[in-house]
Amino acid sequence: MAYPVPRHFxxxxxxxxxxxxxTSVAHTPTRDAAKAFIERIRAEFTDANHNCMAFVAGPPASTAQVGMxxxxxxxxxxGRPMLNTLAHSGVGEITAVVTRYFGGIKLGTGxxxxxxxxxxxxxxxxxxxxxxxxxxxxxVIIGYACITPVRRLATAFDAEIIEETYGADVSLTFELPVEKAEDFRAALIDLTHGELVIGTS
Structure with missing residues (x-):
């Protein structure tokens, strides 16, 4: 499935x-990227009272790679309220750093x-x-006669050939958005009248 990520800083x-x-926000697809971004902001605001942070380095609401x-x-x-906000935002691969310069008035816990x-x-x-x-x-493994129509079909599904081998038959490996894969397989079977072999990804 597809999901939104920050476009830029x-x-x-x-x-x-x-x-x-x-508040500084960035796209951080990995834990290392999140840590590097946090260090960058801390280096920018070394004189701040606090540089609090939270990150979700994965799909939205994923708890596999989070930090605060x-x-x-x-x-x-x-950190915890920041992470809760990120986790419920529907945005993935994101890090937020909130820098605070204390203004002399205590806010209390709440x-x-x-x-x-x-x-x-x-x-x-x-x-x-x-x-x-x-x-x-x-x-997929197809006959030579099917190469041109299969290539044409692949374009309609945003499928790109990432590997191809030519022998008695033609072996092609397509890469495409996961949500289009099932329909692509069905279209391949229909196009070739079942005269093909579809492997598992």
């Missing part, structure tokens, strides 16, 4: 009771939770996204 800023909150940090704020008031989760929500509200296509492969 995005930043928003707001003042909450004299504290300055700067309160970075000196009271436990559970920053106020901090609202500030950090609200900062991430504000960034998500106008975050530019693009669709991430999850590819799969479909290996």
């Amino acid at each position: 995005h930043r928003v800023e707001e003042i909450i009771r004299r504290s300055r909150f700067i 940090s309160d970075d000196g704020e009271p436990r559970g008031t920053a 106020g901090l939770v609202r500030a950090y989760s609200g900062s991430v929500r504000q960034a998500l509200a106008d975050l530019p996204v693009r669709e991430k296509i999850i590819p799969t492969t479909v290996p």
Whole structure:
């Protein structure tokens, strides 16, 4: 299945009771990419009181590769609410860092939770996204007479040949969006009247 990911780096800023909150968001497809982005923001705002963070390095709501940090704020008031907001956003492969410059007025535990989760929500509200296509492969063996029509059919399903071998028959491996694979297999069978072998991806 496809899912949205951040299109590019995005930043928003707001003042909450004299504290300055700067939210930086980026596309981070792996845990290492998330960590590198977090370090980049920390290096940019070395004089800030806090650089709290949360990331989901995978599909939306996936808990396999997540992380969070309160970075000196009271436990559970920053990283956890930020991660909860990301996890329910429907956006995958995303990291958010909320930088805080303390303005002299304490927000209290509830106020901090609202500030950090609200900062991430504000960034998500106008975050530019693009669709991430999850590819799969479909290996087939066909006769030489079918090559041209099969290539033509593949184009209609956004299927790209990533491997081809020519022997007694033709072995082709197609890569295409996973949601189109089942219909592509059915169309191949129909086109060749069943005269082909379809492997498992």
